[in-house]
Every structure is written in C-alpha cells, then in structure tokens.
Amino acid sequence: MSIFEEYAYYYDLLYKDKDYIKEAKYIDKLLKEENENINYILNLGCGTGNHDTELHKLGYSIHGIDMSESMIAEANKKKTEKLTFEVGDIRTYKADKRYDAVTSLFHVISYQNSNKDLESALKVAYDSLKENGTFIFDCWYGPGVLSDLPKLRVKKVENEKCKVIRIATPEMFASKNLVHVNYETIILDKDTGSSKILNETHKMRYLFTPEVEYMLNKIGFKNIKCYEYGSKNDPTYNSWNACFISTKL
Known part of the structure; x- marks a missing residue:
C-alpha cells in the first residue's frame, strides 16, 4: 500500500500554502x-492533481498517474x-500513447530510493515521450540537503472540519x-471532538548532478540542464530543490 493512502484526504489541506499557480507558470x-x-503532458506521481490542474488552465492536456488509489480518487474530483x-x-x-512532455514534480523522483527504481522511473519517462520530447523533474538536491541538514518540523493547518498537526522527524x-x-500526523475532528494519529515514513533520496546526468545519458536523454527549482540559476549549497530538464533524441 502506498504511504499516501491514509493521509490523501488531508493532503490538500496540508499543502494549501504551496503556490501551485506559480510553480505551474515556472x-x-x-x-x-x-x-x-x-500540448500533451504525462505527469508521473500526480498526487491529488494540483500541478496538473494549474497546467491544464495554461492550455495543456494532461494525464496524471499515481500509485495511491486515494490520491487518484481526490484528483478525479x-x-x-x-x-x-x-x-x-x-x-x-x-x-x-506518446507525449510531447513528461513531468514529475514535488520530489516524486526522490522517492525512488534505489538505483534500480530510479532508472526504471527515468526509463518510463523516456519510453512515454515522442522523439524530441521534453522531460522535466525536480528532486532533493544533495549539496543543499547536506549544507542545511533536515530538522524536526511542526506544521499546523485547519479548516472548518478539522485541525491537523504534523510532526516531521528526520533520520x-x-x-x-x-x-x-x-511523520506523526494528528487529526482533530471539530464536530465530534475525536482524534486520530497517522504514522508514516517517507524515504527520500537526495541526488547529485553527476549521477543524474549519468543515468539520464545511459537511458538516452540528451541536452541536460539543471536549475535551482523556481529559477534558471545554477543550484548552490543553499538549494534544497533542483530541477532537471532533458530531451529524448
């Protein structure tokens, strides 16, 4: 079962402050x-479809896939x-079918922990593209992660129905x-006063430009570019998130 199954229902609330509109424009x-x-985009790891929705508004036809049935149920709304x-x-x-572009956003590629899984995901992107198609993905960027080590974080959000407290402890x-x-996620139901706790572990791989370039080249991608996510600057030791762009030739 996907780690996202149970908390898919609270996903959009937890990330209501994420600027999907700005990211879609980027x-x-x-x-x-x-x-x-x-025109036609395949999105690998679409979650509840928020990036897809905003890109669709910009004129694209998009098909999103995700291994979580609960996430797809939310996306289908x-x-x-x-x-x-x-x-x-x-x-x-x-x-x-073959797509003009393939995307994989919000660190989905970093969930591919082994070389086998990472190469398999990159190969799916390659096989899904038309000739000269574009592949864009973002991931945790190794130099940034190791310069600004993950820390314990607490996030609190709420709506008219519930209050959610999520505690993230890194290892x-x-x-x-x-x-x-x-993650320990505490959900408080405002109507009933009841609560429940969800415990999940998200295993995230941080990546480095040379290994990504090697894997992309091995599969057949060319013209590889790497930016700090959200800009066209080179990633630095202050960059936690990098964006890679490549072409199927």
Whole structure:
C-alpha cells in the first residue's frame, strides 16, 4: 500500500500554502523554452492533481498517474475532458500513447530510493515521450540537503472540519544518500471532538548532478540542464530543490 493512502484526504489541506499557480507558470516557461508546440503532458506521481490542474488552465492536456488509489480518487474530483488521472506505478507504467512532455514534480523522483527504481522511473519517462520530447523533474538536491541538514518540523493547518498537526522527524542515512522523514500526523475532528494519529515514513533520496546526468545519458536523454527549482540559476549549497530538464533524441 502506498504511504499516501491514509493521509490523501488531508493532503490538500496540508499543502494549501504551496503556490501551485506559480510553480505551474515556472514549468510552463521551461516547457515553452524547449518547444513551443508542447500540448500533451504525462505527469508521473500526480498526487491529488494540483500541478496538473494549474497546467491544464495554461492550455495543456494532461494525464496524471499515481500509485495511491486515494490520491487518484481526490484528483478525479478535478478531472475534465483534457485532464485525466489513473492509478499507476511510475517505475512500471506503460503509456498507450506518446507525449510531447513528461513531468514529475514535488520530489516524486526522490522517492525512488534505489538505483534500480530510479532508472526504471527515468526509463518510463523516456519510453512515454515522442522523439524530441521534453522531460522535466525536480528532486532533493544533495549539496543543499547536506549544507542545511533536515530538522524536526511542526506544521499546523485547519479548516472548518478539522485541525491537523504534523510532526516531521528526520533520520539520516549518509551511506545511502537517504533521509527517512518520520511523520506523526494528528487529526482533530471539530464536530465530534475525536482524534486520530497517522504514522508514516517517507524515504527520500537526495541526488547529485553527476549521477543524474549519468543515468539520464545511459537511458538516452540528451541536452541536460539543471536549475535551482523556481529559477534558471545554477543550484548552490543553499538549494534544497533542483530541477532537471532533458530531451529524448
């Protein structure tokens, strides 16, 4: 079962402060710089479909996949004729068509902890693209993570129905370039006064430019670029999030 199954219902509330509109405009700009004729996008690891919804508003037809049935159930509440969603594993998915672009956003690639899983996900992106298609993904950036080590964080959000408190406790595994983020999420029901606790561990791999370039080249991607996510600057030791762009040739 996907680690997101139980808390999919609270996902949008937890990330209501995430600027999906701004991020979609950033991805749109990068896509247009690569190719003005991109119309059809496959999004690997779509979650509840928030990036997809905003990119759809910018004129794209998008198909999102996610291995969490609960996430896709939430995403399907937002679907339209040209915005569709499907349960699927980004490591094994076989697209029934070829897309102009493939995206994988909000650190989905960093959930691919082993080299085998990472290469499999990158290969799915490659196989799903048309010739000269564009692949864009973001991930945890190793130099930034190691310069500003993960810390315990507490997040509190609420709406008219519930209050959610999420405590994130990190555990580092330096030899594997992994951070296990142990989440304890407390949900308080405002109507009944009842509460429940969800415990999950998100295993995140931080990546370095040379290893990403090697894997992308091995699969067949070319013209690789790397930016600090949200800009076109080179990532630095202050960058936790990097964005990679490559082309299927």
